[in-house]
Amino acid sequence: xxxxxxxxxxxxxxxxxxxxxxxxxxxxxxxxxxxxxxxxxxxxxxxxxxxxxxxxxxxxxxxxxxxxxxxxxxxxxxxxxxxxxxxxxxxxxxxxxxxxxxxxxxxxxxxxxxxxxxxxxxxxxxxxxxxxxxxxxxxxxxxxxxxxxxxxxxxxxxxxxxxxxxxxxxxxxxxxxxxxxxxxxxxxxxxxxxxxxxxxxxxxxxxxxxxxxxxxxxxxxxxxxxxxxxxxxxxxxxxxxxxxxxxxxxxxxxxxxxxxxxxxxxxxxxxx
Numbered sequence: 488x489x490x491x492x493x494x495x496x497x498x499x500x501x502x503x504x505x506x507x508x509x510x511x512x513x514x515x516x517x518x519x520x521x522x523x524x525x526x527x528x529x530x531x532x533x534x535x536x537x538x539x540x541x542x543x544x545x546x547x548x549x550x551x552x553x554x555x556x557x558x559x560x561x562x563x564x565x566x567x568x569x570x571x572x573x574x575x576x577x578x579x580x581x582x583x584x585x586x587x588x589x590x591x592x593x594x595x596x597x598x599x600x601x602x603x604x605x606x607x608x609x610x611x612x613x614x615x616x617x618x619x620x621x622x623x624x625x626x627x628x629x630x631x632x633x634x635x636x637x638x639x640x641x642x643x644x645x646x647x648x649x650x651x652x653x654x655x656x657x658x659x660x661x662x663x664x665x666x667x668x669x670x671x672x673x674x675x676x677x678x679x680x681x682x683x684x685x686x687x688x689x690x691x692x693x694x695x696x697x698x699x700x701x702x703x704x705x706x707x708x709x710x711x712x713x714x715x716x717x718x719x720x721x722x723x724x725x726x727x728x729x730x731x732x733x734x735x736x737x738x739x740x741x742x743x744x745x746x747x748x749x750x751x752x753x754x755x756x757x758x759x
Contacts, residue, residue: 491611492551499545500627500751501744502619503538504634504696506560507531509551516557519594523587524556526724531637533728537719538635540741547619551612556580556589558604560612561694569694574644584642624706628755631747632709634696639722640715646690652718653685656693656711662701663708667750674746679739683718706756
């Protein structure tokens with residue numbers, strides 16, 4: 488089996504997590520799926536390329552290898568709903584965002600297969616994520632977790648109309664300091680942000696990763712950014728990256744990440 492994730496260790500207080508960029512589906516799982524699964528329409532496409540400034544800025548970067556159709560790394564291990572009363576996909580998705588069945592009749596994973604997927608794919612990612620946050624906090628006195636996501640701008644199953652371009656989630660200000668959220672809000676008033684609309688804690692408040700790892704009282708501050716894919720790529724198959732569009736939003740991403748790093752430098756725990 489190939490590694491469950493790709494990881495680059497940086498030298499700053501920032502860790503960027505990309506749990507939904509994976510596209511691999513093991514052959515034995517794919518054999519039980521409908522052809523629609525191979526399209527992987529619900530992937531957070533091209534984020535490593537879009538965030539190509541991350542390493543230069545000193546960020547650690549953790550990205551998934553396997554598709555969310557295998558297991559969703561941004562769901563809790565007990566599969567508790569993140570948005571009670573709303574339609575969501577779970578730890579082991581059985582359909583696409585368009586409600587197309589992923590599995591052939593009788594081929595959905597059983598309990599043994601679910602536990603195997605947790606051990607092979609979910610746990611390694613989260614073990615690495617947790618360990619890196621602890622290393623960063625110990626080295627820098629503070630850690631910032633940026634959970635990077637993207638989604639089609641219109642998904643009627645989950646929200647009405649068109650999603651804002653940038654959707655920040657801080658678990659209703661519980662996953663990071665209010666000061667860090669304010670720093671991001673200030674960055675969204677910059678010239679680089681003029682062409683984009685945004686919201687804090689709207690339809691997307693942050694998934695499991697943001698909510699579980701964001702612990703401001705322990706000097707770990709987490710934010711999720713869910714981006715509308717229309718601002719950097721084509722939203723229909725084969726989902727091409729649009730370098731012309733990406734070049735417009737990348738200066739803003741750099742400014743947002745810089746805002747996190749500047750805030751962290753001003754608020755890290757003093758030692759010695």
